[in-house]
Amino acid sequence: MRRSIARGALLFALATPLAALCGAVDSGSGPFPWEDRLRGDAIVLLGEVHDNAVQHRLRLEVLRRAFAAGWRPAIAMEQFDREQQVDIERARMERPLDAEYLIEKAATERGQSISGWNWEYYRPYVALALQYGVPLLAANLSRHDAQKIIELGYSAVFDDSTEHLLGLDRQRPELQVVQENEIDVGHCHALPRELLPAMARTQLARDAVMAGVLREHGAQGVVLLAGDGHARRDIGVPTWFDPTTLARVFAVGFLERGDRTPPASAFDAVVITDAAPRADPCATLRRREKS
DSSP: OHHHHHHHGGGSOTTOOOOOOOOEEESSSSOOTTGGGSSTTOEEEEOOOTTOHHHHHHHHHHHHHHHHTTOOOEEEEEEEEGGGHHHHHHHHHHSTTOHHHHHHHHHEETTEESSOOOHHHHHHHHHHHHHHTOOEEEEEOOHHHHHHHHHHOGGGTOOHHHHHHHTTTSOOHHHHHHHHHHHHHHTTTOSOGGGHHHHHHHHHHHHHHHHHHHHHHOTTOEEEEOOHHHHOTTTSGGGGSOHHHHTTEEEEEEEETTOOSSOGGGSSEEEEEOOOOOOOHHHHHHHHHHO
8 A cells, every 4th residue: 555655655746735025815806916026037836736726817817917017037847847848839830829729739639638747728828929929938847757866866867067067966854854744734634754855855846846947047037837735935946046046036936725724924925715625535545545
C-alpha cells in the first residue's frame, strides 16, 4: 500500500499549497488598488486555487484590464509543461488565433487533458495571449521528469550546466525542510515520511524551472499563472531570483476565506474569495490509502 501511495504521489499537485503587504482585498468588482504594478518589465506572479472558478474570473479580469491599458507581457503558465513549447509554437503558426486548437495540440491526448488540468478555466488566458500576440510560455516541469527526480535525483533530468543555471546545484536545507512540511500537510500526512525529501526536491525543481522561464522571457514584462504555492515570495518561485530580478517581482495570492495556508504575508497583495465547493481532499486520500 505504501508503495502505491509513493508511485501515485505525483498525481496530486505538488504546489499545494517577505515583502511589505499591499493589503488583503476581499473579492468583488475590480480594479484592485495594486493593478498599477502590472506594467513595464514587471515580473508578476498571479496565484490561484486551481479549482476555484471565481478566482479564475477575477484574475482574468485583472489581466484584461492590464492589456487594455497597454501592458504586453509574456504569459507563462504552470498548466503547460516545458516540453509542450514546441507544440504551442506549431499550433500558433497553423492557427494563430485558435485557442482551442492550441490546447488540443499541446495539452490533450485523445480528447483528454494530459496533465489533468481543467482547460475550461485556462482557455481564456490562452485566448488572451493569442489575441494580443504575446508569447505564451510553457513553464512547468512535467510529471514524468518529476517522477525521475523522485527516483534518481536532479541529474536524471538536468545536465550539470542546466542544474547550475537554475541554481539547483546549491544546497537549500531550510527551504528543503519547509517544502517537506508543506507537502506533508498538503497530503494530509498520508504519504510515507521517507518519500517527503524526494518530493520536496521536485517542488524545488518546479519552482526553479518556472523562475528560469521568467528570467529568460521577462525583459518586456512577464506574468506567471500558477498555484499559490508557486507564487509565494517566501518559499516559491521568487526565492530562485537574484536580488536585481527580485526587485521587479510582484506576487499576488488568490486565497480562499478561512484558509491560512499559505499565509497572506507570503505575498505582496492578496485577493480573498469564498472557497470553491469540493469534496474533502483528506477523506479522498484516506480512501486511497485503504484501497
